[in-house]
Amino acid sequence: MSITQEFELIGMQKASEAVAYTLKEMTKYAQPGMTTKELDNYGARILSDFGANSAPYLTYGFPGWNCISINNEFCHGIPSDKRILKEGDLVNIDVSAELNGFWADNGGSFVLGEDINQHQILVDASKLILKKAIDNIKGGVQISDIGYLIENEAKKRGFKVIKNLGGHGVGRSLHEHPDELLNYKNRFDQRRFKKNSVVAIETFISTTSTYADTLNDGWTMIGNKGGYMAQHEHTIVVTDGKPIILTELNGIWN
Amino acid sequence: MGYGINKQNKSPNHEHQLPANSAAMVFGDYLSCQAEKLLDRNRRSAKAKSPTIRRCV
Numbered sequence: 001m002s003i004t005q006e007f008e009l010i011g012m013q014k015a016s017e018a019v020a021y022t023l024k025e026m027t028k029y030a031q032p033g034m035t036t037k038e039l040d041n042y043g044a045r046i047l048s049d050f051g052a053n054s055a056p057y058l059t060y061g062f063p064g065w066n067c068i069s070i071n072n073e074f075c076h077g078i079p080s081d082k083r084i085l086k087e088g089d090l091v092n093i094d095v096s097a098e099l100n101g102f103w104a105d106n107g108g109s110f111v112l113g114e115d116i117n118q119h120q121i122l123v124d125a126s127k128l129i130l131k132k133a134i135d136n137i138k139g140g141v142q143i144s145d146i147g148y149l150i151e152n153e154a155k156k157r158g159f160k161v162i163k164n165l166g167g168h169g170v171g172r173s174l175h176e177h178p179d180e181l182l183n184y185k186n187r188f189d190q191r192r193f194k195k196n197s198v199v200a201i202e203t204f205i206s207t208t209s210t211y212a213d214t215l216n217d218g219w220t221m222i223g224n225k226g227g228y229m230a231q232h233e234h235t236i237v238v239t240d241g242k243p244i245i246l247t248e249l250n251g252i253w254n
Numbered sequence: 255m256g257y258g259i260n261k262q263n264k265s266p267n268h269e270h271q272l273p274a275n276s277a278a279m280v281f282g283d284y285l286s287c288q289a290e291k292l293l294d295r296n297r298r299s300a301k302a303k304s305p306t307i308r309r310c311v
Binding site for chain 1 (some may be wrong): 255256257258259
């Protein structure tokens with residue numbers, strides 16, 4: 001969406017606050033021994049308290065409120081009462097929701113407890129790359145240049161990017177134009193970021209894979225060459241200068 | 255929630271009932287992209303000299 005009136009900015013701020021606060025609280029709440037279903041239920045209660053609804057459920061019929069993916073699961077993992085979190089797990093939580101007709105999206109990967117499996121370097125790279133990408137977005141910047149930046153920063157650190165997932169426009173629905181904000185330079189993409197547009201910028205930084213495939217459950221995605229992936233995501237408003245980070249409250253950069 | 259690139263390039267509305275406010279795609283398709291399809295699409299875009307990426311659904 002493009003923000004043209006104050007009520008639209010206020011609406012987006014409220015929806016973004018709901019998803020950001022929920023992500024932050026879910027991240028704090030996650031503990032070894034807990035099931036991903038318990039974690040999802042906790043997030044669902046917070047979103048409900050805001051009056052917000054699960055965006056993946058509303059849009060796609062996702063069987064849960066939030067996507068929770070563990071270790072080799074890259075994204076879109078289904079909350080389950082059989083999936084138990086363990087110390088050192090690489091956990092990804094993606095919270096997107098609708099509130100009063102406005103939609104916001106954010107996500108983050110983190111290491112649960114002690115980093116016994118050495119995932120923190122991947123997580124830190126993803127966080128830093130998202131920050132660099134967002135710092136370089138303003139009206140008029142070519143979308144593919146941000147893709148180049150993300151892939152280049154990943155390569156410098158010995159990582160790869162997932163090429164069939166990307167950020168997207170957001171605001172009046174979960175996925176809207178501009179779509180396919182990819183993590184690499186697509187030389188055929190001549191589009192530019194537009195001032196006042198709302199977009200969800202996401203990193204998909206991986207250890208070995210470059211594509212994500214869907215498991216038989218129809219939702220969970222894993223790497224085509226295995227390994228691990230870290231994702232971090234903010235909903236932002238593009239301006240002439242630094243973007244307004246609507247989901248800054250989520251604390252993924254802390 | 256990441257935007258996935260769809261490999262089958264078909265409209266969801268022929269097969270599924272989606273909420274009015276949903277994005278115009280099916281999640282199963284949305285999730286199931288393959289590298290070959292992406293490359294094919296880029297080749298087609300280049301051939302058509304299209305200035306923008308076409309939405310792949």
